[in-house]
Structures are given as C-alpha cells and as structure tokens.
C-alpha cells in the first residue's frame with residue numbers, strides 16, 4: 001500500500017507528456033523487428049517494419065536475406081570463430097586469407113575482430129592467431145617449421161599509419177609495394193616476430209593506445225578508419241624440402257553509414273573522413289564485383305585495386321588466388337533499419353560473387 005501511495009504521489013511529474021527529445025530517444029532505442037526463421041542451418045535473416053502511409057494506412061514491409069551463416073544476437077565469439085577457423089588456419093597451407101568486418105559505426109565490428117578482455121569474449125584476431133600457432137605446432141611432427149610475423153596498420157583518410165610504431169601518426173609516409181612472388185610489403189612499418197599467441201594481446205593493446213592518443217585530435221578515430229592486422233607465415237619442411245608462404249589479414253572496416261546520418265555534412269574534417277571512407281568502401285565493392293565478372297570467365301577483366309589504399313594493400317589477398325570472408329555486423333535498432341538494409345544488400349552482392357578457386361603458395365624443392 002505504502003508503495004502505491006507514494007507512487008501516486010509522484011505520478012503527476014511521471015505522467016507529464018514526453019518532450020520531443022524524450023520521444024526521439026525512445027524512437028532511437030526501439031528494437032527493430034528482426035527474426036531468424038531458419039532454425040536448422042541458420043542461414044536466413046528477416047527484417048520487418050511497419051509505418052503509416054500519407055493516407056493514414058498502416059504499411060508493412062518485410063525483407064529476407066540469405067547468407068552462409070546468420071548469427072543471432074546471443075551468439076558467442078566462439079560460435080562466430082568456429083565459422084571462420086578453417087579458413088583462418090589455411091594460411092598455414094600457403095593461402096592468402098582475408099576476413100573483413102563490415103557494418104555501421106557501433107554495430108560491433110571491433111568487438112568481433114578484437115573482442116573484450118576476457119577469454120570468452122576474445123575476438124577473431126586473438127583466436128585466429130592462437131589457432132594458427134596450434135596448427136603449426138601440430139604440423140611439426142610432419143616436418144614443418146613455421147616463422148610468423150605480424151603488422152597492424154590503420155588507413156585513415158587514405159593515409160597509412162603504423163599502429164605498432166613509436167613515432168607520431170601521419171609523420172612517416174608508408175608506401176605499399178608488391179613483389180613478383182606475390183608478397184606485399186609496406187615501407188617503414190614495424191613487423192613484429194611472433195613467437196607465441198599471447199603476444200597478440202599486447203600488440204592489440206598497443207594499437208588501441210596509439211589510436212586513443214590520436215583520437216584526442218580527431219573524434220572516434222576507430223570508427224573513421226580501417227584497421228588491418230596481418231599475420232604472415234613462412235613454413236619450411238626439412239623432410240620434404242617444400243616451403244610455403246601464406247598470410248592472414250583481419251580487417252576492421254570503417255563505419256559504413258552514409259553521409260546524412262554521420263552528420264558529416266556540417267564539418268569539414270568529418271566530410272573529408274566520410275568521403276575517404278565512402279571512396280574506399282565503394283572501391284572494395286568495385287574490386288569484388290570485377291573479380292566476380294572475371295570469375296564468371298569474362299576474359300581479362302581489369303581489377304581496379306589502385307582506386308584506394310585499402311584495396312591496393314590487400315591486392316594479393318583479394319584475388320582469385322585468395323580466400324575471402326566478410327562478416328557483416330548489424331545494429332538491432334529500428335532507427336538503423338535503413339542503414340542495416342544497405343549493409344545487407346552490399347553483403348548480398350559480395351556473397352553472390354565467385355572469385356575463382358584459391359591456390360596455395362607452396363614451392364617444391366627444385
């Protein structure tokens with residue numbers, strides 16, 4: 001009773017009509033209607049929205065998409081990693097592998113790639129490195145000895161920065177070089193020899209601290225830049241004389257939201273950032289589309305790798321010779337529905353692309 005009296009007492013202020021700001025907040029926080037009808041194979045996602053038409057009639061829309069695997073919001077990092085682990089470990093066989101996280105700002109790309117601080121929420125980068133170390137250890141019994149090294153770069157406004165460097169960002173000019181053997185190098189960046197999987201956690205922490213320092217000048221730097229973690233692996237087999245070289249690139253792309261929503265139109269720096277992001281994400285889409293046409297046998301199709309730093313850097317890991325996977329992160333909010341639909345359509349295009357059969361880079365003894 002006391003409870004009821006006191007709540008009635010306070011009710012006049014509680015029942016006051018919500019301000020337009022409150023309504024806007026409520027609208028922004030409302031969950032979108034997203035369902036996952038395929039309970040067996042987890043391949044389908046359906047988005048629904050209802051709105052009122054100009055004539056006051058209720059309008060319902062529904063969009064269904066199919067992918068290789070759809071993860072529900074309560075999926076764990078370990079379930080997501082299970083899906084990519086085979087692909088990730090194939091760099092030990094001499095493949096060039098690329099995993100992208102795509103989606104709008106705040107949708108969980110960095111959480112997916114880098115993860116949190118506990119064992120259970122570790123992201124794809126630490127898990128992949130651990131897996132590669134485990135597999136290479138197992139292959140010792142077959143004569144394989146591996147050397148591994150890592151680099152971690154950021155591409156911000158079409159400039160490459162070394163996330164594992166010591167000096168200030170943007171001071172050194174880093175250039176991308178591809179050699180005839182299919183190896184990609186970036187001038188003047190720190191390449192760290194990796195001797196244990198645990199080392200990667202401190203590299204991620206170093207990268208994070210460098211980005212945080214840089215972001216005192218530029219807001220939300222991580223959302224406005226691409227980060228590319230590269231694990232290069234070189235193997236030699238003393239029993240057979242074979243050698244192999246593979247790479248694993250784990251890419252956290254910049255937020256994919258369009259210009260109006262990012263508010264970039266009002267600010268010169270943000271406009272420049274958004275234009276760079278749009279340019280490189282559309283260059284990535286163009287490269288994938290051109291690879292698809294080539295995969296369909298349309299002759300010597302030109303692949304426009306040089307149209308952005310991102311695609312040029314990943315040239316050797318984005319070709320018919322490499323294995324590529326894209327993880328799409330989606331916001332659960334109704335407010336982001338249009339952005340989510342754009343992302344899902346982009347991912348569908350990527351998913352429908354066949355880029356040919358990947359080849360290992362193994363050298364036999366001559």
Ligand SMILES: Nc1ncnc2c1ncn2[C@@H]1O[C@H](COP(=O)(O)OP(=O)(O)OP(=O)(O)O)[C@@H](O)[C@H]1O
Pocket residue numbers: 103104105106107108109110111112220222223224254255329
């Ligand atoms: N599956 C999840 N479980 C728990 N927390 C999560 C999950 N996904 C994302 N988060 C949290 O949500 C917030 C936004 O995620 P995150 O930074 O990964 O998004 P993002 O897409 O990388 O954004 P940005 O483009 O700004 O870098 C973070 O605080 C992150 O820890």
